[in-house]
Structure formats: structure tokens, C-alpha cells
Amino acid sequence: MNFLDDSIVKGHVVNDRLVAEGEKVFYKTYNRFPVVFDRGEGVYLYDKGDNPYLDFGAGISVVGLGYSNTLLKRTMEAQIEKGLLHTSNLFYNEPAIEAGEKLLAASQMDKVFFTNSGTEAIEGALKIARRYQYNKGKAGCEIIAMQGSFHGRSIGAVSVTGKDHYREPFAPLLPGVKFATYNDLDSVKALINENTGAIILETIQGEGGIYPAEESFLKGIRALCDAHDLLLILDEVQCGMGRSGFMFAWQEYGVKPDVMAVAKALGNGVPIGAFLAAGKAADAMKPGDHGSTYGGNPFVCAVAATVLDIFKEAKIPDHAREMGEILYKELEEVQKEFPDLVVDHRGKGLIQGLEFSDRIKASDIVKEALLTQHMVLIGAEHNTIRFVPPLIIEKYQIQDMKERLTAAMKALQKETH
Numbered sequence: 001m002n003f004l005d006d007s008i009v010k011g012h013v014v015n016d017r018l019v020a021e022g023e024k025v026f027y028k029t030y031n032r033f034p035v036v037f038d039r040g041e042g043v044y045l046y047d048k049g050d051n052p053y054l055d056f057g058a059g060i061s062v063v064g065l066g067y068s069n070t071l072l073k074r075t076m077e078a079q080i081e082k083g084l085l086h087t088s089n090l091f092y093n094e095p096a097i098e099a100g101e102k103l104l105a106a107s108q109m110d111k112v113f114f115t116n117s118g119t120e121a122i123e124g125a126l127k128i129a130r131r132y133q134y135n136k137g138k139a140g141c142e143i144i145a146m147q148g149s150f151h152g153r154s155i156g157a158v159s160v161t162g163k164d165h166y167r168e169p170f171a172p173l174l175p176g177v178k179f180a181t182y183n184d185l186d187s188v189k190a191l192i193n194e195n196t197g198a199i200i201l202e203t204i205q206g207e208g209g210i211y212p213a214e215e216s217f218l219k220g221i222r223a224l225c226d227a228h229d230l231l232l233i234l235d236e237v238q239c240g241m242g243r244s245g246f247m248f249a250w251q252e253y254g255v256k257p258d259v260m261a262v263a264k265a266l267g268n269g270v271p272i273g274a275f276l277a278a279g280k281a282a283d284a285m286k287p288g289d290h291g292s293t294y295g296g297n298p299f300v301c302a303v304a305a306t307v308l309d310i311f312k313e314a315k316i317p318d319h320a321r322e323m324g325e326i327l328y329k330e331l332e333e334v335q336k337e338f339p340d341l342v343v344d345h346r347g348k349g350l351i352q353g354l355e356f357s358d359r360i361k362a363s364d365i366v367k368e369a370l371l372t373q374h375m376v377l378i379g380a381e382h383n384t385i386r387f388v389p390p391l392i393i394e395k396y397q398i399q400d401m402k403e404r405l406t407a408a409m410k411a412l413q414k415e416t417h
């Protein structure tokens with residue numbers, strides 16, 4: 001990139017040139033918005049013209065501690081200064097041990113395996129399930145997953161994702177996966193047979209439209225798993241790491257999984273995920289059963305260890321719970337103000353959703369908010385907008401969000417009249 005060139009043209013010209021270049025180079029699996037972000041600070045993103053955008057998406061629930069966190073920057077600099085970003089898993093490294101100890105302490109799980117993404121955490125979780133049942137003489141066990149779920153994009157993760165449009169073009173997928181209805185315990189019971197080995201679900205469905213598990217449902221599933229010796233796999237990739245107002249969403253219900261997948265906010269933007277296992281699941285896989293070249297490298301683990309420190313010191317989940325209550329009230333008001341447009345409001349903590357009626361498209365609101373209100377929102381299934389801001393969001397920023405949201409809705413309302 002030519003510095004002189006950039007300094008004499010306006011930000012939007014640079015923006016448009018980059019968007020056009022991006023269209024040329026990227027394999028087209030996304031419809032991106034025509035905005036190029038250049039830097040971040042707190043809960044604001046800045047485009048190439050240095051215009052601030054209020055961020056209620058956090059890079060899809062990733063940047064929990066916001067942008068430009070000083071402690072995280074110092075951590076990254078220090079690890080770079082050591083010159084050690086990667087060692088492979090043939091050796092031990094101190095940041096990974098530290099991150100592992102902190103993650104186990106926060107979750108009360110027994111063992112951790114670091115991955116590079118949420119999808120890979122799900123892959124590992126599924127392999128634990130198959131291996132655990134195989135050890136008991138039940139090879140090729142069936143897995144019960146949920147309709148409307150999202151678990152990632154690899155073939156294994158897509159196999160347990162309950163949405164046809166993610167699945168159909170890539171069939172045949174993993175055999176032995178059956179789908180129950182989320183929050184309908186009888187539908188789960190009806191699928192259990194002597195070959196069942198595990199049940200996998202998100203504690204709060206994210207992409208599917210922000211549906212929290214009901215307490216009786218989650219407790220019922222735990223009881224079914226105990227009764228039939230099935231592994232309970234909870235996907236906390238999106239709803240975990242403080243977002244629900246608890247470090248992990250299941251902690252509010254007191255329902256502990258056998259295996260848990262985390263990622264997204266664990267690295268605050270550096271790519272890291274993990275699967276964790278407890279009790280009987282914690283030694284199901286043996287040396288040689290699973291691996292990753294990058295997984296748990298000292299760079300990403302140094303960041304994750306600091307993320308976990310900050311969560312603890314600054315009581316981030318408590319802040320998320322408090323701010324979640326304010327967000328809840330503000331979104332209730334939006335629903336009251338637009339009874340024809342908003343049909344439902346769901347979620348908890350800083351993972352909430354507004355579902356819109358067929359009179360307005362959530363995706364149009366997202367676009368309007370981005371381009372004219374300079375606010376980042378993200379859509380979800382069921383004509384829903386999800387609100388997943390950085391967890392460090394403050395009350396006045398939530399109120400600001402509501403003003404920008406309602407301005408975008410009014411602008412669209414006018415257009416359609």
C-alpha cells in the first residue's frame with residue numbers, strides 16, 4: 001500500500017478501492033458489507049476515514065474486552081520480544097500451562113486441549129464422545145444434536161448443525177446424528193436408544209436466533225445423560241466467557257457438562273479455542289488420538305492467560321450481567337415503541353436478540369445501522385438482530401445504541417410507506 005497515495009485521498013476513496021480489491025481476491029463465501037475497518041479502541045471501530053462506529057457485534061462475540069486493551073497489548077509485545085510464538089506440542093510451554101490452569105479453575109473442568117477455533121473444539125468434543133463409547137465397546141455411537149443449532153463449518157461440526165442450508169450441499173455428512181427440538185425434552189428422550197453416545201447443544205443458541213436453554217430442559221438432559229451413560233457436550237463457543245453474565249452459561253443452571261467447547265472471546269481476537277473434559281470423559285482419548293500443530297502455541301496462550309486474568313480481576317461476568325439488565329430494559333422499550341415491527345425479545349446478559357415481523361428485514365436494519373448510524377449489529381436466524389457488544393460496554397453506550405437503532409428503524413419505516 002502506497003502511503004503517499006493514501007494520505008492525499010479521502011478515506012472513502014481508499015475504502016472503495018479496498019472493497020473492490022477484496023472482491024477480486026477472496027473466495028466468495030461471504031456477502032461482506034462495504035466497510036473497511038482500520039483500528040479499534042474500547043467499544044469503537046474506526047474506518048479508513050477514521051470515522052468511529054459503535055460496536056455491538058464484537059467481531060461475532062469475540063472481542064469481549066474491547067479493542068486496544070493495554071494489558072493484552074503488553075502481553076503480546078512481551079511474547080513477541082521473547083521470539084517464541086510457536087513450539088509445537090512435542091514440548092511444553094509455560095503460557096499454555098498457565099492458560100490451561102486458569103481455564104480449568106474458571107470452569108471446574110479437569111483437562112483441556114487447545115485448538116485454533118470453535119469448530120476444532122467441537123471436532124475434539126465429538127471425538128471424545130466416540131472414543132468414550134468405543135472404550136466401553138459401543139463403536140460408532142449415535143449423537144443427538146438440536147434443530148436450529150450452529151456448531152461450526154467443518155464436516156464434523158456441520159454434521160451436528162441443525163440447519164439444512166449449512167448441510168445439504170455437503171452431504172453425505174457424518175452418519176449417526178439425530179436432531180431433537182431445542183427446549184423439548186420429550187423430543188430428546190424419543191431419540192435415545194442403545195446406540196446413543198452423546199448429546200450436544202449450545203447452552204444458549206446463538207446463530208439460531210438467541211434462544212437460551214430452559215432450566216428444566218438442561219437439567220432433564222443432564223439426567224438423561226447420567227441415566228444412559230451419555231456424554232453431555234455443551235457448546236459455549238459463543239455464549240461462554242462471561243457473555244451470559246456468568247463465566248460459562250451452564251454455571252447459572254448448575255448443570256455441568258462432561259465436555260465443553262469454548263473459543264471466540266477466549267483470545268479476544270487471537271485465534272484460540274479449547275475443549276475441556278471432566279470426570280469420566282477426561283481420559284477417554286489416548287496419546288496419538290488427537291493433535292494440532294498450532295493448537296496451544298505460546299503466543300495465543302499468553303494472550304488467553306491474560307484474558308482470563310482480566311476476567312477474574314475486573315469481574316467481567318458480573319459487569320456483563322449488570323449491563324445485560326440495562327440492555328434488557330432498553331430493548332424492551334424498543335419493542336414497546338415498535339409493536340408492529342418487533343415480535344420477540346430473547347436472551348440474557350450481553351447476548352440478546354430482537355426478532356422482527358415480516359414487515360421489516362433484520363438484515364436491512366443491520367445495513368442501515370452500519371452505513372448511516374455507524375453502528376455494528378449482527379443478524380441471526382429468524383429475522384433476528386443479536387446484540388453481542390464487547391463485555392466492557394457501559395450504560396451510556398447502551399443508550400446510544402438504542403437511539404441509533406431506533407433511528408435506523410424509523411428511516412426504514414419511512415422508506416416502506
Ligand SMILES: *Cc1c(COP(=O)(O)O)cnc(C)c1O
Binds near residue numbers: 151237273
Ligand atoms: C462461532 C461458533 C462456532 C464455530 O467457531 P469458529 O471459531 O468459527 O470455528 C461453534 N459453535 C458456536 C456456538 C459458535 O457460535
